[in-house]
Amino acid sequence: MYTILVCDDDKEIADAIEIYLTNEGYQVIKAHNGFEALDQLEQKEVHLIIMDIMMPKMDGMRATLKIRESKNIPIIMLSAKSEDYDKIMGLNMGADDYLTKPFNPLELIARVKSQLRRYTRLGSMEIQTKGVYRNGGLELNEETREVMVDGEPVRLTPVEFGILAFLIKEPGRVFSIDQIYENVWKEPSFSPENTVSVHIRRIREKIEINPKEPKYLKVVWGVGYKIEKL
Numbered sequence: 001m002y003t004i005l006v007c008d009d010d011k012e013i014a015d016a017i018e019i020y021l022t023n024e025g026y027q028v029i030k031a032h033n034g035f036e037a038l039d040q041l042e043q044k045e046v047h048l049i050i051m052d053i054m055m056p057k058m059d060g061m062r063a064t065l066k067i068r069e070s071k072n073i074p075i076i077m078l079s080a081k082s083e084d085y086d087k088i089m090g091l092n093m094g095a096d097d098y099l100t101k102p103f104n105p106l107e108l109i110a111r112v113k114s115q116l117r118r119y120t121r122l123g124s125m126e127i128q129t130k131g132v133y134r135n136g137g138l139e140l141n142e143e144t145r146e147v148m149v150d151g152e153p154v155r156l157t158p159v160e161f162g163i164l165a166f167l168i169k170e171p172g173r174v175f176s177i178d179q180i181y182e183n184v185w186k187e188p189s190f191s192p193e194n195t196v197s198v199h200i201r202r203i204r205e206k207i208e209i210n211p212k213e214p215k216y217l218k219v220v221w222g223v224g225y226k227i228e229k230l
Contacts, residue, residue: 003044004026004028004049007033008078009032009055009056026112034059035063048074054080075095136216136230154207
């Protein structure tokens with residue numbers, strides 16, 4: 001069962017959204033300002049957030065920025081404002097979708113289901129199949145030796161696959177060139193810089209939209225490489 005956090009200072013609106021969502025089988029927890037939302041996230045596992053923008057103490061924009069420092073949970077923003085500027089601002093702050101009040105309950109439910117499908121498909125949840133590692137739109141399956149980027153298959157050589165498999169298991173952690181070489185080639189490293197860097201470049205060419213500005217496979221100068229945690 002998915003748990004959805006509804007954050008709105010208007011308790012009647014929060015209660016109404018709770019009814020819509022529980023009727024669809026979701027579990028709902030509520031908050032009435034950004035501070036309460038952050039507190040709920042520390043205490044419970046949440047799969048999606050519905051966040052109002054205009055709230056006392058901490059508004060939805062600031063709360064979203066704070067959430068995005070550590071979590072990739074889908075966020076649907078609610079606002080009485082309909083101007084494009086407000087929508088763009090909300091999305092730039094890290095929201096995944098935007099809905100203007102008053103809204104159609106059926107549209108809200110449709111957007112919730114859409115975001116949860118994306119969330120589970122791209123692997124942002126911690127629920128993992130054995131041997132399958134997901135990070136953002138990147139997915140690696142050790143059993144089938146397959147790699148997917150945003151649902152599209154990517155063909156890697158055995159060495160390239162080995163490097164990516166080694167790095168993706170611990171997203172955010174930086175590994176030195178020696179560590180990568182010894183774990184993939186299974187032998188002591190002797191000046192492996194060029195060997196590893198060439199394979200890293202080839203992997204980037206295959207998994208990145210813009211290899212010069214990589215989203216997934218990043219260098220930490222003077223230290224090594226890592227898969228960015230998304």
